[in-house]
Structure formats: structure tokens, C-alpha cells
Amino acid sequence: MPPPRSSSAISCRACSFILKPAAMISLAKIDGDCPDSCSAAGFSGSKNFNALIQIAPWHPSVSAQARAAEKLIKARGSTQSTDSPLFMLHTTAYYFCCYTSDEEKAIKAALRSLSWSPFQVSYDSFACNLDHNNETTYLHALPSDQTALFSLARQIEAAVAATGAHVTPRETLFHMTLARVGNDYPTDDVVGEFLADPSLTDFGEITVDRFRIGVEQFHADK
Numbered sequence: 001m002p003p004p005r006s007s008s009a010i011s012c013r014a015c016s017f018i019l020k021p022a023a024m025i026s027l028a029k030i031d032g033d034c035p036d037s038c039s040a041a042g043f044s045g046s047k048n049f050n051a052l053i054q055i056a057p058w059h060p061s062v063s064a065q066a067r068a069a070e071k072l073i074k075a076r077g078s079t080q081s082t083d084s085p086l087f088m089l090h091t092t093a094y095y096f097c098c099y100t101s102d103e104e105k106a107i108k109a110a111l112r113s114l115s116w117s118p119f120q121v122s123y124d125s126f127a128c129n130l131d132h133n134n135e136t137t138y139l140h141a142l143p144s145d146q147t148a149l150f151s152l153a154r155q156i157e158a159a160v161a162a163t164g165a166h167v168t169p170r171e172t173l174f175h176m177t178l179a180r181v182g183n184d185y186p187t188d189d190v191v192g193e194f195l196a197d198p199s200l201t202d203f204g205e206i207t208v209d210r211f212r213i214g215v216e217q218f219h220a221d222k
Helices: 012-016 060-075 101-112 147-162 187-196
Strands: 047-054 079-082 090-099 119-123 125-130 137-142 176-181 204-208 210-213 216-219
Touching: 047 101, 060 079, 060 137, 060 176, 060 187, 060 204, 090 101, 090 147, 090 210, 101 147, 101 216, 119 147, 125 187, 137 187, 147 204
Parallel strands: none
Antiparallel strands: 047 090, 047 210, 079 176, 119 204, 125 137, 137 176, 210 216
């Protein structure tokens, strides 16, 4: 692990594990749940794909709060990039890792018949995580209550297992990425600033009634 940095810059320990609180997971892979190399991890397939809960542009109040948050983030230091509040905001419901083309087809077929109920999610907190390259830090809004999202993930895992394909358990906390910053950004200070002011972390509530893989939509029961 890199040596600790001053409080005016990123704290590796603060951000490396904040999205994986259950265990101290190696810095070899922090963002997402998939390995860097499918073959090195022992898988025959190499296809990674994600189930996304699209937030923008369908939830304008969340987008407005995200836009204000990104403005504050940019005001505190140089950023590498931000996710457009108008089009790019999303939460990854599930990371599908290292499948063959046939396995991908079978998984999507299983998900088309998956029975699940819509639920509400409130984005009311703020966090960060260090990416696998140890050079980029992600700043996120996230829900403090992740119960329903993890329940959906476990249902997806069961559907995948029923096809006979391997399952990569969802471990990372669910989040909505706002920005990416470098090692010189005052990450600790900015995370602390957000968490100290509830008005800054009140991003709003969404109804989760669908997710998409590519352009295909998978809907909850009506």
C-alpha cells in the first residue's frame, strides 16, 4: 500500500476500502467486482458487462443536486472528469464478470423472466474509492440504506447460478459516481465537507423499476 499522505490530499486508507467495508480487499482491484484479468483469475470467458440503473435524465431533481455537488467538487480542486448530470448518472446494479458469449445469452434470457418488485432508493450519503491503478479516486453519492439494492443483486446472482454459469458475488456498495480526481486532490477534506452538511448529501429518491444491459431493458413486475 502507498505511504499515507497528508490530510490535504487523498487518504488511501480512507478511500480504498470505503466501498468494501466487510473486508480489507487488496488494492489490485477496488472499482467494481470483476478481476483485472479473466484468464489470470481462471475463467475461460472474457466478456464483462453491467446491469445499470439509469438515473439521468429520468430523475431531474437528482440531476440538479448532482450538478450542484459537481460544481462544489470542481471548486475545491482540479478534477480528471465528471459524469454529466443530464445524461450519465447511473448506479451499477450488478457487474457480470468473465463470461463466454453463450453464457451471456443464457444470463440475459434468465433475467428476462426474473420476478422482482420495484423499490425506492434514497441517495443520502457521500463516499470515495481508490481505483485499481492507485492514481484515480472516484467521488460518489450513495444510499445509506443498501438493503433493497443488495436484495436485487442476490436475485440476479440466483438467476445466473440457475443457468449453470459462475457467480461473482456483489461486494461493492451501490453508488452514483460524480467525479474522478487525482492524488493531489484534497479528497479527505471534500468528503468531510459533504458528510458534515446533510443538505449537500440529500441527492433525492428514485424508484428502481428497471435496469438495462446495453440497450435492453429488464423491468420489475407491474
